[in-house]
Amino acid sequence: MIPEQFTFKYLKARVSIAAVLQDKGINTAFTKRADQLFGPCPVHGGDNPNAFVINLSKNIWHCFTQCNAGGDVVKLVRRLDSKTYRQTALYLASLANIPKASSLVHQTHMKKTFRPFTKSLTLNASTPWLAKKGITSLTAKRFEAGAYDAPGFLNGCIGVRLHDLQGHPIGYAGRRLHPKQVQLYGKWKLPPALPKSALLYNFHRVSPYTHKALVIVEGPWAVMRLAQLNIPAVALLGIHLSPTQRDLLPTLQRVILMLDGDCAGRRATTRIRNALEPNTKVHTINLPLDHDPDDLTDDQLSSITKHLFL
Numbered sequence: 185m186i187p188e189q190f191t192f193k194y195l196k197a198r199v200s201i202a203a204v205l206q207d208k209g210i211n212t213a214f215t216k217r218a219d220q221l222f223g224p225c226p227v228h229g230g231d232n233p234n235a236f237v238i239n240l241s242k243n244i245w246h247c248f249t250q251c252n253a254g255g256d257v258v259k260l261v262r263r264l265d266s267k268t269y270r271q272t273a274l275y276l277a278s279l280a281n282i283p284k285a286s287s288l289v290h291q292t293h294m295k296k297t298f299r300p301f302t303k304s305l306t307l308n309a310s311t312p313w314l315a316k317k318g319i320t321s322l323t324a325k326r327f328e329a330g331a332y333d334a335p336g337f338l339n340g341c342i343g344v345r346l347h348d349l350q351g352h353p354i355g356y357a358g359r360r361l362h363p364k365q366v367q368l369y370g371k372w373k374l375p376p377a378l379p380k381s382a383l384l385y386n387f388h389r390v391s392p393y394t395h396k397a398l399v400i401v402e403g404p405w406a407v408m409r410l411a412q413l414n415i416p417a418v419a420l421l422g423i424h425l426s427p428t429q430r431d432l433l434p435t436l437q438r439v440i441l442m443l444d445g446d447c448a449g450r451r452a453t454t455r456i457r458n459a460l461e462p463n464t465k466v467h468t469i470n471l472p473l474d475h476d477p478d479d480l481t482d483d484q485l486s487s488i489t490k491h492l493f494l
């Protein structure tokens with residue numbers, strides 16, 4: 185039996201969508217018209233200021249562009265953080281000022297419903313797609329990345345193996361290649377119920393306990409490119425830094441934030457810097473507009489980052 189203060193009925197009546205956005209630091213660009221707030225969509229991360237509409241009295245949201253979806257505050261939290269229902273309830277309870285809830289959120293590191301896939305798949309590390317990104321087949325092999333042509337979850341994708349924080353394999357992420365698929369579903373295909381907010385891609389290879397500084401990027405390709413230059417990096421697999429992820433970094437003296445050079449990446453940079461400071465010294469690197477770290481040359485990458493490790 186769930187205590188009443190953790191039921192969605194109770195929480196939906198007490199936690200506004202605006203409170204969730206404020207908690208995540210994504211309320212800055214919203215404008216109010218009558219009973220509605222308008223702003224860029226925090227779910228898909230676009231920059232259209234009218235894409236995302238919140239109805240304040242009904243406490244519901246809708247994205248009229250890429251997501252073309254909406255719902256209540258529960259659905260928003262699940263979309264933003266890919267949390268389980270249990271984690272969502274705990275998170276909303278923490279915003280409703282229900283005592284003890286926030287510490288419980290931190291304890292919930294692994295999703296109960298997530299089933300790790302530990303089988304090893306054969307991927308083609310010598311695929312031209314990775315070579316074009318500047319990732320050698322040696323690096324791709326080391327990171328267990330490559331093209332997958334057999335039927336299954338990764339079919340038609342470039343696969344990358346995922347690990348938990350201790351380095352146990354938990355499955356694969358797939359980078360969709362077909363433009364139509366990318367447009368419909370986004371670039372990345374992640375395992376169902378993956379506890380993204382409790383993971384940091386590559387964390388087990390570059391533990392902050394052995395490095396004074398780490399580069400934080402959005403995706404695995406940038407991690408691999410930096411690894412080729414002996415620069416330790418972890419990826420968020422997106423643009424959100426969860427409290428769990430934040431708690432993994434306090435032993436670091438320095439963090440170098442190098443997110444994608446698009447509007448979503450820029451906004452996330454500010455948000456994440458605010459979340460990490462003042463406990464951690466944060467250097468931010470703003471890439472040229474529409475450039476991702478893996479679009480840069482090796483020389484550009486090392487000139488941006490190497491002086492930060494002196």
Ligand SMILES: [Zn+2]
Pocket residue numbers: 225226227228229235247248249250251252
């Ligand atoms: Zn959207």
